[in-house]
Amino acid sequence: MSKDHQVKAKKHLGQHFLNDESVAEKIANTLSFQGYKHVLEIGPGMGVLTKYLLQKDTITHVIEIDTESVEYLKNNYLNLANRVIEQDFLKFDLNLVFNNEPFAIIGNYPYNISTQIVFKTLEMRDQIPEFSGMFQKEVAQRICSKEGSKVYGILSVLTQAFYHAEYLFTVPPHVFNPPPKVDSGVLLLKRKENFTLPCDETLLFKVVKTGFQQRRKTLRNSLKTFNLSDNLKANSIFDKRPEQLSVQEFIELTLLIENDINP
Structure with a gap:
């Protein structure tokens, strides 16, 4: 050439x-x-x-x-x-x-x-x-x-x-x-300077992907497959749709789910 x-x-x-x-x-x-x-x-x-x-x-x-x-x-x-x-x-x-x-x-x-x-x-x-x-x-x-x-x-x-x-x-x-x-x-x-997360990163990816797969639904409905306790689902964060949560709130949500799955 x-x-x-x-x-x-x-x-x-x-x-x-x-x-x-x-x-x-x-x-x-x-x-x-x-x-x-x-x-x-x-x-x-x-x-x-x-x-x-x-x-x-x-x-x-x-x-x-x-x-x-x-x-x-x-x-x-x-x-x-x-x-x-x-x-x-x-x-x-x-x-x-x-x-x-x-x-x-x-x-x-x-x-x-x-x-x-x-x-x-x-x-x-x-x-x-x-x-x-x-x-x-x-x-x-x-x-x-x-x-x-x-x-x-x-x-x-x-x-x-x-x-x-x-x-x-x-x-x-x-x-x-x-x-x-x-x-x-x-x-x-x-x-970010601190780019390690306080929550389980694999679980965060799963929560975010599952939530947005049904982005019109509230998180209470879209995250049903996680089989969360009624106690956790009563939390007002589950009234929101995924697009309403900031990145920080997704991290906090993942921590809540982590503690609920592994008490």
């Missing part, structure tokens, strides 16, 4: 290549680059964001599943060549590269796997102090939304249990090739 060969966007990989340099630079500047030596970019494509990351005082790695993009990056970014990981981010053991060291994640994420990328980040939160990048606008808004909002849900609560989430700016379709059908949104997640 020649250096100036352009990579063709592949629909099955959800590729939309950003071709606006100022937007790419703005996204690169969303991270603080403090408290970690490594940055991992997911889905770099032709490296429009990568080139700005390489100017930072950190070690940039990229993970890319598209062989054509991998070849392009190795030809055009020679100082990156040995840090191009040709793997599927969702399936790859990142500690084969990072060896349990902290790293930040950034990217222009493929819409079709963006929520799975967030869930994998939550699983690895001990190592990921910062995460930023571009999502479909409504997904970015959902991740950052607060209780009482129509879009507040599982992703909002579980992300914000461990990270401060901030919606930064909107990106219109015309700066991509091919242009997506919707606006994109860039967000920043900064891990």
